[in-house]
Amino acid sequence: MAISRVTHQMMxxxxxxxxxxxxxxxxxxxEHLSTGRRLNxxxxxxxxxxxxxxxxxxxxxxxxxxxxAEDGLGWLGQIDSxxxxxxxxxxxxxDLALQGSNTGSMGDxxxxxxxxxxxxxxxxxxxxxxxxxxxxxxFGGLTPGSVAYDADGQFVGTPGAVERTVADGVTIRVDAxxxxxxxxxxxxxxxxxxxxxxxxxxxxxxAIAQGVDASKAALDRITSxxxxxxLRYARVDQAAQSARDAVLDLTSSLSGVESAxxxxxxxxxxxxxxxxxxxxAATARVLQPSLVSFLR
Numbered sequence: 082m083a084i085s086r087v088t089h090q091m092m093x094x095x096x097x098x099x100x101x102x103x104x105x106x107x108x109x110x111x112e113h114l115s116t117g118r119r120l121n122x123x124x125x126x127x128x129x130x131x132x133x134x135x136x137x138x139x140x141x142x143x144x145x146x147x148x149x150a151e152d153g154l155g156w157l158g159q160i161d162s163x164x165x166x167x168x169x170x171x172x173x174x175x176d177l178a179l180q181g182s183n184t185g186s187m188g189d190x191x192x193x194x195x196x197x198x199x200x201x202x203x204x205x206x207x208x209x210x211x212x213x214x215x216x217x218x219x220f221g222g223l224t225p226g227s228v229a230y231d232a233d234g235q236f237v238g239t240p241g242a243v244e245r246t247v248a249d250g251v252t253i254r255v256d257a258x259x260x261x262x263x264x265x266x267x268x269x270x271x272x273x274x275x276x277x278x279x280x281x282x283x284x285x286x287x288a289i290a291q292g293v294d295a296s297k298a299a300l301d302r303i304t305s306x307x308x309x310x311x312l313r314y315a316r317v318d319q320a321a322q323s324a325r326d327a328v329l330d331l332t333s334s335l336s337g338v339e340s341a342x343x344x345x346x347x348x349x350x351x352x353x354x355x356x357x358x359x360x361x362a363a364t365a366r367v368l369q370p371s372l373v374s375f376l377r
Contacts, residue, residue: 129338136335143327146247150321153245153255157314159214160257164307167209171303174202174274175296181281182289189284196281203274207234210263217243220259229259234271236260247320253313262306263299270299 181187181195210220210230221229221238229238236259243256263269273295280288 133335133338136331136338140328140331140335142249143324143331146324147321147328149245150247150317150324153247153253153317154314154321156214156219156243156245156255157310157317159212160219160310161307161314163209163212163219164257164262164303164310167206168300168303168307170202170206170209171270171296171300174199174277175293175300177202178277178289178293178296181277182286182293192281192284196278199274199278199281203234203271203278206263206270206274207232210234210259220257220262222256222259230263230271234269234275236266236269245317247317248323251320253317253320255313255317257306257310262303264302268295270296270303273299 177195177199181192187195207230211228212219213227216227218224218227218229218238223241223243224238226238229236231237238259240259242254242258244252245255246252260266260269263271264273266272273292276288277292277296279285280292
């Protein structure tokens with residue numbers, strides 16, 4: 082049987098290679114501790130690197146969902162508070178219309194006072210209809226301008242829906258349709274109140290009665306829009322919470338893939354230091370003979 086000859090040079094090279102491997106492993110563990118990460122480059126673990134990339138992509142998506150939902154909550158919250166005030170104002174106009182319908186017990190001065198208050202209510206609702214969020218009118222659809230209605234109560238915006246994507250494949254409208262809320266042109270709440278004011282000044286009983294019915298219909302329309310906004314707000318709020326929960330879960334998963342377990346890494350470092358010291362001591366003993374001793 083042939084016996085391989087082991088030379089002193091071979092022993093030196095092998096010992097140096099083993100020491101280098103031990104030192105490299107020690108350096109890797111020290112890097113894990115100093116960075117707090119066990120995945121510092123794709124070559125550390127291609128499989129984990131691929132997983133981390135997918136987690137980061139999903140995490141970025143859910144962060145965007147949270148931002149979209151929070152923006153949508155801002156829009157819907159602004160609309161809700163505005164419609165609350167509009168609803169109160171229209172209800173007051175309806176009550177005034179009922180008072181004005183008692184034509185037999187009211188004089189011209191009383192009807193003028195009612196008409197003036199309705200005019201003030203109308204102006205206030207026009208101001209509310211131009212409420213903005215982040216400099217965009219919440220009832221203006223896709224309008225690039227800052228107003229949805231002009232001073233005469235005519236819609237000057239661009240019809241369209243403002244939507245926000247709050248989850249994968251889930252898009253929710255965050256503005257309010259102006260026509261559905263305030264009524265279509267020619268039959269809007271602004272037109273109703275203008276006609277009602279004119280009817281009161283003219284003491285037109287039939288027109289006042291029509292104004293009572295029309296203001297009640299306007300109030301019902303606004304109440305319906307308010308209810309719809311509340312439902313959409315609840316959906317967006319739920320989506321926002323789901324996205325936040327997903328962010329926490331994905332962050333935890335990403336940490337499990339990338340982050341180093343400090344206690345176990347410290348133990349591993351100590352073990353590797355002991356192994357390296359032992360390798361140094363063993364190598365020193367193996368390579369201790371001099372060249373003269375080797376030639377003998």
